[in-house]
Amino acid sequence: MTKRAKSNKSKAKTPRAPAKTRTRPMLPKRGRKIPQRDPPDSFVDAAARALDLKLEPAWKGAVKTNLEVTLALAALFADFPLPDDAEPAPVFSA
Amino acid sequence: MDTAWAYSSEIAAAVCDGRVSATAVVRAALARIAKHDRVLNAFTAVTEERALAKAAALDAERARGRRLGALAGVPFAVKNLFDTAGLPTLAGSKINRDRAPATRDATVIARLEAHGAVLVGALNMGEYAYDFTGENVHYGASRNPHDLGRMTGGSSSGSGGAVAGGLVPIALGSDSNGSIRMPASLCGIFGLKPTYGRLSRAHTFPFVASLDHVGPLARSTRDLVLAYDAMQGHDDDDPVCAQRPVEAVAPLLERGSAGLRIAIAGGYFRAGASAQAQTALARVAAALGVTNEIELPEAKRARAAAYVLSASEGGALHLGRLRARGRDFDPAVRDRLIAGAMIPAAHVVKAQKFRRWYREQVLALFAHVDAVLAPATPCTAPAIGQRTFVLDGVELPVRANLGIYTQPISFIGLPVVAVPVPLQPLPVGVQIIAAPWREDVALRIAHALEQAGIAAATRPSLAGAG
Numbered sequence: 103m104t105k106r107a108k109s110n111k112s113k114a115k116t117p118r119a120p121a122k123t124r125t126r127p128m129l130p131k132r133g134r135k136i137p138q139r140d141p142p143d144s145f146v147d148a149a150a151r152a153l154d155l156k157l158e159p160a161w162k163g164a165v166k167t168n169l170e171v172t173l174a175l176a177a178l179f180a181d182f183p184l185p186d187d188a189e190p191a192p193v194f195s196a
Numbered sequence: 197m198d199t200a201w202a203y204s205s206e207i208a209a210a211v212c213d214g215r216v217s218a219t220a221v222v223r224a225a226l227a228r229i230a231k232h233d234r235v236l237n238a239f240t241a242v243t244e245e246r247a248l249a250k251a252a253a254l255d256a257e258r259a260r261g262r263r264l265g266a267l268a269g270v271p272f273a274v275k276n277l278f279d280t281a282g283l284p285t286l287a288g289s290k291i292n293r294d295r296a297p298a299t300r301d302a303t304v305i306a307r308l309e310a311h312g313a314v315l316v317g318a319l320n321m322g323e324y325a326y327d328f329t330g331e332n333v334h335y336g337a338s339r340n341p342h343d344l345g346r347m348t349g350g351s352s353s354g355s356g357g358a359v360a361g362g363l364v365p366i367a368l369g370s371d372s373n374g375s376i377r378m379p380a381s382l383c384g385i386f387g388l389k390p391t392y393g394r395l396s397r398a399h400t401f402p403f404v405a406s407l408d409h410v411g412p413l414a415r416s417t418r419d420l421v422l423a424y425d426a427m428q429g430h431d432d433d434d435p436v437c438a439q440r441p442v443e444a445v446a447p448l449l450e451r452g453s454a455g456l457r458i459a460i461a462g463g464y465f466r467a468g469a470s471a472q473a474q475t476a477l478a479r480v481a482a483a484l485g486v487t488n489e490i491e492l493p494e495a496k497r498a499r500a501a502a503y504v505l506s507a508s509e510g511g512a513l514h515l516g517r518l519r520a521r522g523r524d525f526d527p528a529v530r531d532r533l534i535a536g537a538m539i540p541a542a543h544v545v546k547a548q549k550f551r552r553w554y555r556e557q558v559l560a561l562f563a564h565v566d567a568v569l570a571p572a573t574p575c576t577a578p579a580i581g582q583r584t585f586v587l588d589g590v591e592l593p594v595r596a597n598l599g600i601y602t603q604p605i606s607f608i609g610l611p612v613v614a615v616p617v618p619l620q621p622l623p624v625g626v627q628i629i630a631a632p633w634r635e636d637v638a639l640r641i642a643h644a645l646e647q648a649g650i651a652a653a654t655r656p657s658l659a660g661a662g
Contacts, residue, residue, distance in 0.1 A: 146538065153519075155515070155519055161534065175504060
């Protein structure tokens with residue numbers, strides 16, 4: 103059987119498929135933990151920067167936990183149906 | 197006269213009659229504080245010189261034949277967020293030690309003294325009032341006089357301990373989410389959180405402007421009323437203080453509960469209470485002949501919204517201090533305040549809008565009732581240092597959950613009297629909740645319960661208190 107000579111023509115390259123967005127966390131390779139960036143964790147960092155607040159590493163866990171609790175409580179009323187013209191409780195007088 | 201456990205009305209009558217001098221009364225109070233406060237840890241400052249000077253002035257007035265006020269010679273103390281001339285207003289913190297001493301007293305202190313009461317000191321509290329336990333990493337936990345290993349509750353911890361321990365007959369506290377009602381309940385005394393805007397907050401260190409109230413704690417309803425009536429009235433120094441005349445309750449107290457429509461708060465307020473809290477509520481309801489229930493709609497959401505407002509406003513208030521001196525906070529307070537400062541504004545705005553809706557719903561209920569009963573705390577006093585407790589079979593953090601019954605009420609500024617029900621081994625409180633500006637209704641009911649022996653501030657033994 104005669105082997106076909108490799109062609110010198112450059113083959114049109116098939117465009118590479120776009121990278122898939124990761125929807126599941128990567129499984130950790132043996133012996134190495136990949137840090138999770140849960141939304142509250144990165145939010146805490148960003149909020150601290152926005153507030154010009156230096157967050158010591160030792161505080162971060164408790165701050166994050168407290169924020170998660172507070173946001174969970176906010177979720178209890180955040181979607182409570184109120185009309186657009188609902189007034190806030192405090193009323194300002196000029 | 198042994199003034200150790202005397203009521204304010206008895207002390208004032210005796211001083212006015214000349215049976216005892218104001219100086220003797222104040223010296224006796226100072227001696228009790230010196231003896232017992234080493235263990236109770238209710239006081240952060242004792243204003244001995246000032247108190248004796250005031251007492252001497254009262255005695256001189258009496259000697260001149262002048263008529264003395266309704267609180268003549270009555271020793272009282274105040275949570276250390278009230279400005280007290282000559283002292284830095286600590287608000288339970290280390291950071292505030294560096295503040296310049298207050299140049300004047302809080303308005304309500306001045307009004308009590310104008311009626312003859314004598315300030316003897318400043319009281320311990322949870323740091324910056326963001327506390328339900330009475331623990332304080334800088335000044336130590338205040339101890340419950342009924343069981344020294346247990347919490348007083350907070351944040352008006354020293355106020356609860358000082359009154360329950362017989363150190364003073366009247367103390368002032370503040371209440372944004374339960375900080376008068378909590379120590380009243382856990383320490384077995386009476387506490388009044390008036391209507392939002394009823395009593396002046398001028399010259400006090402704030403916590404949550406939307407929710408802060410000030411009020412008295414005492415061992416009898418009559419003492420509560422004496423203090424409350426003396427403090428009433430508009431104050432130009434407090435923009436939140438309502439333009440209302442003094443509406444004295446003392447002449448109305450003996451009317452009792454006759455003719456008042458009372459119901460028990462159902463639904464949310466029935467869940468999670470310990471057997472003791474339920475027993476206390478049942479006793480109060482039975483004594484008043486109350487069997488019907490009324491449901492405050494969306495109380496769970498209301499509590500959540502109060503929580504969010506408190507965290508957000510507290511975090512905003514302290515942001516500068518968090519930036520500059522974060523390490524000087526109680527970590528348990530600091531980390532909650534930081535989290536509070538991070539709450540998205542949309543949630544805060546929604547909380548305030550929900551607050552108006554909830555207020556309208558609850559006020560509509562008062563067309564059908566004059567007062568509503570609910571537990572003050574879900575349990576009797578936890579141990580000092582206890583981090584979790586079990587409510588309805590679920591283990592929950594103590595700090596965040598002691599206020600589950602108080603928060604939905606202070607959220608909309610309703611007046612509440614917390615009455616102590618003397619269970620064994622520990623007392624626990626019940627809230628008597630009235631419509632806005634109807635402190636008279638809540639106090640009349642409280643007085644009726646006291647006269648029936650259902651609500652009572654029993655004396656602790658203080659056997660281990662020195």
